[in-house]
Amino acid sequence: MIKNTVRKEFLQRRMNLPEDELQKQTALIASNFKKLVLPPVNYLLSYHPLVNRREFDVSVCEEILKEQNLIMRVGWPKIHVDLLDMEAVLVEKDGLFIKNKFNILEPIGGIVIPPLQLDLIFVPLLGFDTRGYRVGYGKGYYDRYLAQCRPEAIKIGFSFFDAVEYIEDIDEFDVPLNFCITPHRIYEF
Numbered sequence: 001m002i003k004n005t006v007r008k009e010f011l012q013r014r015m016n017l018p019e020d021e022l023q024k025q026t027a028l029i030a031s032n033f034k035k036l037v038l039p040p041v042n043y044l045l046s047y048h049p050l051v052n053r054r055e056f057d058v059s060v061c062e063e064i065l066k067e068q069n070l071i072m073r074v075g076w077p078k079i080h081v082d083l084l085d086m087e088a089v090l091v092e093k094d095g096l097f098i099k100n101k102f103n104i105l106e107p108i109g110g111i112v113i114p115p116l117q118l119d120l121i122f123v124p125l126l127g128f129d130t131r132g133y134r135v136g137y138g139k140g141y142y143d144r145y146l147a148q149c150r151p152e153a154i155k156i157g158f159s160f161f162d163a164v165e166y167i168e169d170i171d172e173f174d175v176p177l178n179f180c181i182t183p184h185r186i187y188e189f
């Protein structure tokens with residue numbers, strides 16, 4: 001399958017999930033996430049879900065990680081649309097967020113976490129394959145960002161659906177995931 005087909009098909013499948021089904025699948029993904037044994041995490045890059053695209057809400061998984069890592073700090077993506085660039089911004093408790101042009105909550109102010117400091121990254125996706133390659137919205141924000149992170153940083157995706165066998169048009173910039181959590185299984189790549 002090629003990226004564009006995966007993008008269209010998986011967005012469509014997600015948009016067609018009834019609300020109660022989405023809630024049920026979200027709970028199953030969170031309970032699978034809880035089973036993961038991960039090394040200590042000091043810095044996590046999380047994300048606020050794109051609600052109108054029915055993205056998986058990572059907040060429960062973030063809470064699970066916080067229980068396991070008492071001093072963990074959390075950064076949020078902030079994008080620069082014209083540069084196709086992204087940063088991880090650390091926000092004070094009760095810090096302010098504002099919706100960007102894609103309707104995603106982004107921090108206002110805050111301190112930038114250098115990409116090399118991140119231990120764990122929750123990576124948004126539309127679909128993924130059995131090798132851990134993923135497809136996003138096609139702008140390459142995450143691929144550009146992940147290239148600046150330590151290769152050892154753990155990259156985790158979440159999906160309501162299983163992997164496609166093989167995404168054909170992978171290029172040298174695509175960074176594979178280490179794990180993808182679905183309602184029925186944990187993929188480790």
Ligand SMILES: Nc1nc2c(c(=O)[nH]1)N(C=O)[C@@H](CNc1ccc(C(=O)N[C@@H](CCC(=O)O)C(=O)O)cc1)CN2
Binds near residue numbers: 048050077139
């Ligand atoms: N929750 C979340 N945060 C994220 C991402 C994500 O995928 N999910 N991103 C991951 O990269 C970055 C934002 N990237 C995005 C890229 C394109 C579109 C999008 O909807 N594009 C429309 C065109 C909209 C327009 O140009 O006005 C489209 O493709 O139809 C949204 C987000 C950073 N933060």
Ligand SMILES: Nc1ncnc2c1ncn2[C@@H]1O[C@H](COP(=O)(O)OP(=O)(O)OP(=O)(O)O)[C@@H](O)[C@H]1O
Binds near residue numbers: 124139171173
């Ligand atoms: N590190 C990079 N340097 C330069 N160009 C890049 C880099 N990473 C990705 N790109 C380019 O960005 C474009 C979009 O990439 P791709 O289709 O893989 O996006 P995506 O993974 O769906 O999006 P996202 O990463 O935003 O979720 C491609 O043309 C790709 O070659």
